[in-house]
Amino acid sequence: MSAELDSILSKAGNCGRVTAEEALVLAASTSVDHVHCLCLEALRNRVARFGRTATYVLNLAVNPSNICDSKCRFCHYHVEEGAAGAYVLSEGDIIGRIGEARPSEVHITGGLNRFWPFQKARQLIGLIRERYPAVYIKAYTAVEIARFAADERSSPRDI
Numbered sequence: 001m002s003a004e005l006d007s008i009l010s011k012a013g014n015c016g017r018v019t020a021e022e023a024l025v026l027a028a029s030t031s032v033d034h035v036h037c038l039c040l041e042a043l044r045n046r047v048a049r050f051g052r053t054a055t056y057v058l059n060l061a062v063n064p065s066n067i068c069d070s071k072c073r074f075c076h077y078h079v080e081e082g083a084a085g086a087y088v089l090s091e092g093d094i095i096g097r098i099g100e101a102r103p104s105e106v107h108i109t110g111g112l113n114r115f116w117p118f119q120k121a122r123q124l125i126g127l128i129r130e131r132y133p134a135v136y137i138k139a140y141t142a143v144e145i146a147r148f149a150a151d152e153r154s155s156p157r158d159i
Contacts, residue, residue: 005029013041015048057136060103064089064124068111070143078111088115091124098132106132108139118148118159 008022018026026038065088068078079086098106106128110116116124125139140148142156149156 005034009037009041012038013044015045057105058101058103059105059107060098060101062089062094062097062106062108062110064094064108064110064116064121065113066111067113067115069114070112072143074143075109075111081113088113091127094124095127095131098128098135103135105136105138108137109141109144112144112147118152121148 004025008018008025011022012018012026026034029035029038063077065086066077066079067081067086067088068075070078071080108121108124110121121140121144125137128135128137145156145159148154148159152159
């Protein structure tokens with residue numbers, strides 16, 4: 001291993017900030033040994049900063065519908081309206097799933113469709129917040145926000 005790479009790895013392992021140039025050096029070092037060393041230094045950094053305790057997030061992915069008008073290849077689950085397996089969940093279904101799973105975080109994405117327009121999607125977030133105030137909510141992709149904005153004749157910033 002080069003002295004430059006050794007120096008960067010040591011810096012990272014000792015909680016030092018890696019520069020953009022140093023990050024490029026690390027990215028160019030793709031041998032199995034170099035990647036292993038990088039992982040060991042990342043672990044050393046994490047233990048130095050946070051100790052040996054690991055935490056996790058219990059995430060519940062909620063897709064209010066798998067029907068999507070976009071026909072893009074972004075998600076793996078979309079179907080066209082009327083297709084076998086197509087579904088639209090109700091607010092009650094979603095609240096029930098959250099109650100059963102008791103997650104610390106809910107991630108909502110639901111495709112581009114007429115079944116979950118902006119006002120309904122917004123009300124869902126309010127309902128989740130009301131029923132489960134401690135749950136962290138991550139909701140809707142940039143594409144969904146843009147669709148809401150177009151449907152509402154508004155800007156994404158206003159959504």
